[in-house]
Amino acid sequence: MIKMGKLTDYGTLMMTYLAREPKRLHSAQDIAQAIGINVPTATKVLKMLTRSGLLESHRGIKGGYLLARTPQDITMADIIGALEGPIGLTDCGTPSQPGNCHRERSCSVKANWQRISQAVNDALASVSLAEMTVPVAQPIVMQRPTHIEQVRL
Amino acid sequence: MIKMGKLTDYGTLMMTYLAREPKRLHSAQDIAQAIGINVPTATKVLKMLTRSGLLESHRGIKGGYLLARTPQDITMADIIGALEGPIGLTDCGTPSQPGNCHRERSCSVKANWQRISQAVNDALASVSLAEMTVPVAQPIVMQRPTHIEQVRL
DNA sequence: ACAAAATAGTACTATAATAGTCCACTTTAA
DNA sequence: TTAAAGTGGACTATTATAGTACTATTTTGT
Secondary structure: OOOOOOHHHHHHHHHHHHHHHHOOEEEEHHHHHHOOOOOOHHHHHHHHHHHHEEEEEEEOOOOOOEOOOHHHHOOOHHHHHHOOOOOOOOOOOOOOOOOOOOOHOOOOHHHHHHHHHHHHHHHHHHHHHHHHOOOOOOOOOOOOOOOOOOOOO | OOOOOOHHHHHHHHHHHHHHHOOOOHHHHHHHHOOOOOOHHHHHHHHHHHHOOOOEEEEOOOEEEEOOOOHHHHHHHHHHHHHHOOOOOOOOOOOOOOHHHHHHHHHHOOOHHHHHHHHHHHHOOOHHHHHHOOOOOOOOOOOOOOOOOOOOO
């Protein structure tokens, strides 16, 4: 199974929770309780989301967190990217991002992996946080990634 | 980064290697050397691929492995599925497969995760091993997964 | 000013998943 | 019947992840 870490799972739950009242500040305690995890773990995730610019934080005694953008303007690619780093199935990178595979030159399948990663990326980018908040959301429309030449096999 | 294990990476390289001469038997040693890993690790992966029905094995002194189907009839979803188990970003499962999340009932985003996983699945199933063997392969056409109701947000 | 309550940063520890290795067994061709 | 190949399963080492703790900083209210 290609899977995400637990923290990403928590993060998604947090983001959908915050999306329900996008204007109100929620404390880490609040959020931790809402999704049923311990406060230290919750704060860890919240810090990551904040540093990535998906959340705004306010310090001080009445502080807390809220979405930095509207739920429509935040995608699953944003959230996963914030918590797991660049999205890619391999270390091949994507056409845009470099990648750090030492096999590099000799690798015959790199270009194809990059295309696959890009496709997954596009899929995740096509799902907004707003969609995640509704019980049954919109169909996921995945574009075939980038201009890859058609090849007859 | 959502990433696959190294073994899956090896597996893909092995499969593309075997796809170049689909009729010839290749020994584990052969294959290990071709992709540049140690024999014990290679055999581990080969065993997994064989048990999943993607490879045929022949024992005995002139034994070895070959593809069980044509490169056109093997997809990346097959290979990844064989080496990583069912494809899914979370433990939510897919509309078809059950999933084993204890949050289950209360989870507000499960259905959406299932759709996303299904989309990734479809993407991987749309790429054949044959395509992986050409330097720059066909565009990946991802269907929007399954009949998810359109919702106005 | 000061105390209380909240986030920020960072480092550490524990746990779990993965990768890699090894060995005894089975099969087959010469 | 022996050598070379795959099979199955268990074991070990390594690495990645999750979880925790501690100190510093910010803000509000009195």
